[in-house]
Amino acid sequence: MVSQPRQRAVASTGGRTEKRHEQQWVLLNYRIPREPSTPRIAVWRRLKNLGVAQISDGLVALPLDARTQEHLEWVAERVREADGHATVWTGAPTTRRHSGELADQMRSERDGEYAALIDDLQQTPDPTSRNVQRWRRTWQRISRRDYFRAPLRDEARLAIADAAEQAGMTERAGEKLT
Numbered sequence: 001m002v003s004q005p006r007q008r009a010v011a012s013t014g015g016r017t018e019k020r021h022e023q024q025w026v027l028l029n030y031r032i033p034r035e036p037s038t039p040r041i042a043v044w045r046r047l048k049n050l051g052v053a054q055i056s057d058g059l060v061a062l063p064l065d066a067r068t069q070e071h072l073e074w075v076a077e078r079v080r081e082a083d084g085h086a087t088v089w090t091g092a093p094t095t096r097r098h099s100g101e102l103a104d105q106m107r108s109e110r111d112g113e114y115a116a117l118i119d120d121l122q123q124t125p126d127p128t129s130r131n132v133q134r135w136r137r138t139w140q141r142i143s144r145r146d147y148f149r150a151p152l153r154d155e156a157r158l159a160i161a162d163a164a165e166q167a168g169m170t171e172r173a174g175e176k177l178t
Helices: 037-050 066-081 096-122 129-144 153-166
Strands: 006-011 017-022 025-031 053-056 059-063 085-091
Touching: 025 066, 037 066, 053 096, 059 066, 066 085, 096 129, 096 153, 129 153
Parallel strands: none
Antiparallel strands: 006 017, 025 059, 025 085, 053 059
């Protein structure tokens, strides 16, 4: 899912109001005890699976929508259950450049994951239906956290479709990667 920027009215000189597009973000600021390590590792894995942008130690961000906000609120609750501290915020950087840098960071990380998937595909000269199913699941996991449509997304999808065709698989309803 691609997050769409929210429009915000900004008063300008001369009494007119103009609209500008600004990417809104949901941020999680958290601190979790080092021991026991199990909750800390579980939180780290969950954040990794969500594809967060790491801003600094204990501060992560996702593009704002109801789903991403709910995900980070859930993580915050897990942190609190582990006797940690967590706060969820929404907002936007003061410049488009900073927002763009966060989006670029996230896009680059997903691109690396798609590149690894494409490498795996290329290392398998005679794909089986089991390979194709695994690649589809991997693509879907990456795609769920690809908030800004990484450049290699479609290349990976097409490579999987080619492998499926090579393996003699026909697409069934619900199996098409979009």
